[in-house]
Amino acid sequence: MEMLQTDIAVVGAGPIGLELAVALKRHGFDYLHFDARQIGYTVSWFAPFTRFFSSNERIAIAGVPLHTPDQSKASREEYLNYLRGVVELFDLQINTYEPVTGIKREGDGFLLTTNPAAGPRVCRARRVVLVTGGTDHPRRLNIPGEDLPHVSHYFQDPHPYFRKQLLVVGGKNSAVEAALRCHHAGAHVSLSYRGSELSAKSIKYWLLPEINGLIESGRIPAYFNTVPTRITPTEITLNPSTQTIPVDFVLLLIGYAQDNKLLRLAGVDLGGENEAPVFDERTMETNIPGLYVAGTAVGGTQDKYRIFIENCHVHVDRILAALTGEKPPAAPEPIARPES
Template sequence: MYDLIIIGGGPSGINAAISAKRAGLRYLILEKGVIANSLFNFPVNMTFFSTSLKLEIQDTPFISHMDKPTRTEALEYYRRLIQHFDLDIKLYEGVERMRAIEGGYAVETRKATYPSRNVVVATGFYDTPRKLNIPGEDLPKVRHYYNDPHAYIGQDVLVIGAANSACDAALECWRKGAQVTMAVRGGEISDRVKYWIKPDIENRIKEGSITAYFNTTTDEIQTDTVVLGTPDGQVRLPNDFVLAMTGYQPNFALFERLGLPVEDADVCKPIFNPDTLETLLPGVYMAGVACGGKQTSKLFIENTRDHGDIIVEAIQGQSVLS
């Protein structure tokens, strides 16, 4: 019987594991992919908006070459945390379901079942893209993740969206020789775009290097074309690839399998005590950005760094009371 099973091996899961180890709890991280799987799926050349100082966890220095770290530096940091603290983690072992047992829960993966008195759900949101739900979205040329511009050299690329991921992808692909068009649902580039990216993308659009359709929807994706719904009617464009940078959300299907109650359908925020992070399931806690449900712009690594300590303190408090 473990004291704590942690679902998710990203920054929040690692944070909770370090807190648990320091407290002398018997814990285990279960991760469905690689260490920091969400960050691994970030664009190869991505630079964080936050400084390395704000991304540090458990008072462990995060050293980067510049003020704002890169994806590569972040992955190295989280690898080193696992190694330095000798954390107990099982990779490529996604959780499928959870059931109540005497004294806690049985957490089931396809490989094994792990009994634990407490469970932390620290699954983030970047692993589950928001789908367009339009015809042709399942075509092989449609990508919900962007990693490197090399594949798109000389290609007609449609980038859907106007936030950080979309603007980064559009600029990198254009600079490497792609013909880039953007389909933007709103009337302008998002105000949340990194301050050093926003003027760059706006100037490329203004000069005509990148074509942008604002107040526009993507209505259909076909083998060689895309159909856009613009204020002036439908437009059909030649197309080789679609980068659907439409955002991401927590894995609500997993929440349902775990039996986690959530708020109304518009927010889908797990219901938990803000002081202890404990959900309506006794001994089951939320950690990290997954706490925000669909409100993915509210929580980040830097403002959830205390979640591990909060949860472990709550668990220890319950142990004393019992």
């Protein structure tokens, strides 16, 4: 088996993993970088043309300005384009489509196992940074019919739902955005949400008045305080009333969960209901010496999203300070409103 050797292994090439890679390269560190998929994978599965709610300056990385043609918040396409540009600008070498599947302590470092298409490799690293994100798997309802072909946990394109009965399940940003886009694309959309109303805190401020207006006018029927219990090829049953609704398609947009297998394998302590890794706020080092976490991975499975790209930039500075032995940077001012 091929054996790789490095000082620092970086796992994950989302925005924060890339920002860390630029910092390591600028400081002349010997590092190897892996991603299970393509760079920016988490952003790539947003629906086409989805816009970030964060301002461009807050999701820009490595000091490279992010501009959009009309100064609006970046879309999925514009941000992926930007990330590719950052990789080219700094000529970052990333082993993409190479998942890290194993990690164990060896001597004063770590032994990682990776699994690219060409066959497994082993990487010996003195230190490891896990920048693996927190949205690996969709949350499931675990109800009969959830895996039928007309049911999806990802919203990818409104077109398949044109003139079809679509039930969107969920009441936060992803669900509301999908419901609106599919409605405008000519689908007959209805919404099921376990809450009693849509919360302004969980939905982009420019979407809320529109969805509320469409619900109030009955153009998007909303079933509040309901939970799906069974899906058949033609119907969905909602509790507590056990009413059945005819459907052609169902979108289950109820959030995403972290895959914390690597953290567990490495022996990192996980805490709280989010099962978030425990780490030193000044250095980002976990209870395992030499093993650091950064980016949204630090939040575990976030029910209410509080950790975004914009409040993770400081993780890079902290790790860099820890690696170079410099004083850790001061904690940044809390962000009043992410969208400002």
